[in-house]
Amino acid sequence: MxxxxxxxxxxxxxxxxxxxxxAVLAQLRVERYGYTLRKALADDxxxxxxxxxxxxxxxxxxxxxxASEWREEExxxxxxxxxxxxxxxxxxxxxxxxKAINASVTATLNSTTNAANNGAL
Amino acid sequence: MELLDRYLESVRKHLPWQxxxxxxxELRANLESQLEEKEETLGRPLTQAEAEEWIKQxxxxxxxxxxxxxxxxxxxxxxxxxxxxxxxxxxxxxxxxGSIVLVVQVFASQNPSASALFGAxxxxxxxxxxxxxxxxxxxxxxxxxxxQGHLKLPAMCAPSPGWxxxxxxxxxxxxxxxKKPRSLxxxxxxxxxxxxxxxxxxxxxxxxxxxMGPGALYLNASPFQLADIWVPIYWCIVALNILQxxxxxxxxxxxxxxxxxxxxxxxxxxxxxxxxxxxxxxPNHAAFLLKHPAIDHARYGAALDTIxxxxxxSFQVIIALxxxxxxxxxWQLGRDAYRKREAAIV
Numbered sequence: 001m002x003x004x005x006x007x008x009x010x011x012x013x014x015x016x017x018x019x020x021x022x023a024v025l026a027q028l029r030v031e032r033y034g035y036t037l038r039k040a041l042a043d044d045x046x047x048x049x050x051x052x053x054x055x056x057x058x059x060x061x062x063x064x065x066x067a068s069e070w071r072e073e074e075x076x077x078x079x080x081x082x083x084x085x086x087x088x089x090x091x092x093x094x095x096x097x098x099k100a101i102n103a104s105v106t107a108t109l110n111s112t113t114n115a116a117n118n119g120a121l
Numbered sequence: 122m123e124l125l126d127r128y129l130e131s132v133r134k135h136l137p138w139q140x141x142x143x144x145x146x147e148l149r150a151n152l153e154s155q156l157e158e159k160e161e162t163l164g165r166p167l168t169q170a171e172a173e174e175w176i177k178q179x180x181x182x183x184x185x186x187x188x189x190x191x192x193x194x195x196x197x198x199x200x201x202x203x204x205x206x207x208x209x210x211x212x213x214x215x216x217x218x219g220s221i222v223l224v225v226q227v228f229a230s231q232n233p234s235a236s237a238l239f240g241a242x243x244x245x246x247x248x249x250x251x252x253x254x255x256x257x258x259x260x261x262x263x264x265x266x267x268x269q270g271h272l273k274l275p276a277m278c279a280p281s282p283g284w285x286x287x288x289x290x291x292x293x294x295x296x297x298x299x300k301k302p303r304s305l306x307x308x309x310x311x312x313x314x315x316x317x318x319x320x321x322x323x324x325x326x327x328x329x330x331x332x333m334g335p336g337a338l339y340l341n342a343s344p345f346q347l348a349d350i351w352v353p354i355y356w357c358i359v360a361l362n363i364l365q366x367x368x369x370x371x372x373x374x375x376x377x378x379x380x381x382x383x384x385x386x387x388x389x390x391x392x393x394x395x396x397x398x399x400x401x402x403x404p405n406h407a408a409f410l411l412k413h414p415a416i417d418h419a420r421y422g423a424a425l426d427t428i429x430x431x432x433x434x435s436f437q438v439i440i441a442l443x444x445x446x447x448x449x450x451x452w453q454l455g456r457d458a459y460r461k462r463e464a465a466i467v
Contacts, residue, residue, distance in 0.1 A: 034151040051180045054148065055188030078150045 020048060022098055024056060025083060025091040028066060033078040057081055065090055124172050125152060128182065135186030144189055152179070193268065196260050200267075204260040208253060215252035219245055224441050242444065308373050315366040322359055344417040345425065348410050350403035354396045361396075365389060383454050387447065394443055397436045408432045 001009070023046050027037055034054050041048055060066045065087035068079050083091060129152075133145050159175070160166055167175065179185065196204050223241040266272035321331060329337040340346075368385060400408060407429050411417045 033154075034147060035154040038151075049180065050148075050151065051185045051188050054151065058144075058189060076150055076153065077146065078154075079147045 019098075020046070020052070020056065021060070022091075022094050024053070024060065025065065025087060025094070028081050028083050029088070029091075031080050031082040033073075033080045037081070060087070122156065122167075122172060124169075124176055125149075125156065128176050128179070131182035132186050135183050136189055137191075140189070148185075191268075194264060196257070196264050197268075200260055200264055204256070207260070208256050211252045211256045212249050215248050216245065219248035220441075220445060224438065227437075242441070308369065311369050312366065312373055315362065315369055319359070319362050319366060322362060326355065344412055344421050345409045345428075346412045348403055348407045350399060350408065354399050357396045357399065361389070361393060364392075383450075383457075387450055387454060390443065390447055390450070394440060397440050397443075401433055401436050401440065406430070406433045 023041055023044075024037070027040050032040065034050075034057060037057075038048060038050065038053050041053075057066065057068075061068055061081065064084060066081045067084045067087075068081045070077055070079050072078075129145050129149055132148065133141050136144050156167070156175070220242075223244065227241050263272065325332045329340070333340065368389075409425060409428055409432075411421060411425060
């Protein structure tokens with residue numbers, strides 16, 4: 001991997017990190033276990049490695065944003081996760097923040113693109 | 122599937138022991154669901170090669186297990202700025218106090234010498250390493266206690282709690298001096314006074330009163346005389362002055378007088394140590410001798426030894442201080458060069 005590729009990869013991971021948490025919290029407004037959560041995220045275009053997603057669930061649970069429960073489903077014990085009341089509140093705040101950032105970045109991109117186009121003309 | 126069992130067992134070995142069973146059970150449930158779906162899609166069990174490929178995609182057991190370890194720092198980002206600040210302070214003070222203690226130890230010893238002094242200076246890095254190790258150990262303990270919830274982050278580690286713009290320190294002298302170039306008049310004056318000083322220096326051997334005033338008469342009448350070591354010392358001082366004068370003149374001719382060259386100044390300071398080193402290494406550490414030792418030794422021998430000892434120790438202290446100052450200048454030079462290089466890269 002070249003230095004530029006390595007730099008891009010680091011920045012990409014940094015950019016994704018916060019978004020992943022938001023996406024996981026969004027999905028867990030509905031109760032899911034690890035594998036179905038991973039599938040749901042992948043179906044929405046967000047592919048996450050098992051080695052990233054499953055430890056993330058544990059961390060969010062330790063932070064009090066998720067609650068989990070072992071339950072049998074289709075003859076197999078599975079650990080189901082869902083948002084806690086605290087998780088719901090923080091998710092709402094994070095969502096507001098993300099929308100604001102998204103709007104700002106979009107506005108910045110539009111204005112700089114227009115400025116660049118005008119400069120080119 | 123045996124391969125999956127072996128994989129999970131390998132992951133288990135690297136997991137925190139309190140949560141091994143729980144984590145492995147969850148991983149197993151998730152991976153078995155995934156395997157089941159794969160096999161349903163294919164309509165058959167996975168072949169050995171397919172199973173190996175799938176397991177490989179999951180990641181190395183140690184990496185998978187690492188994700189479950191709590192994030193832990195020796196010194197985390199909240200504490201690190203304070204740690205770095207305290208480390209700098211501790212190392213600076215360790216350097217100052219260590220230097221003073223070493224110099225005192227050397228001169229309090231039975232046989233102080235230049236080699237003992239340099240040997241003592243070489244032990245300074247171990248003083249710095251010890252200070253740094255203690256600071257690091259204390260901050261690592263604070264970090265651990267904070268991470269474990271036994272301690273709240275100390276107030277002094279909060280991001281600048283009592284900060285106000287008016288409390289900012291004034292600009293340092295280095296900044297002011299760095300921006301102000303030397304004037305032409307100053308450069309010319311340095312050359313003129315350099316020539317006058319060199320002329321005066323060259324006249325001193327024939328006219329010692331130029332250096333010692335009435336003391337020359339006293340020395341002439343006294344039972345003491347300068348030792349032979351002063352001859353090479355004298356010519357060394359003359360050579361140094363010629364070197365500096367030549368450098369100042371070429372700066373004036375080439376129009377480069379505005380910024381004194383830092384490396385040349387450093388070299389000049391280092392070379393300036395030679396006369397002092399010659400003196401402390403004089404035979405028997407004798408800067409002065411008796412004119413008629415056979416006659417005067419009984420009467421003036423003790424006084425001569427005292428004078429020579431005082432001169433020796435004075436010059437040892439001077440050398441130690443100049444070496445410390447050289448080290449400091451060298452460090453500053455290296456720091457400035459590094460900053461310039463970084464600025465050029467950015």
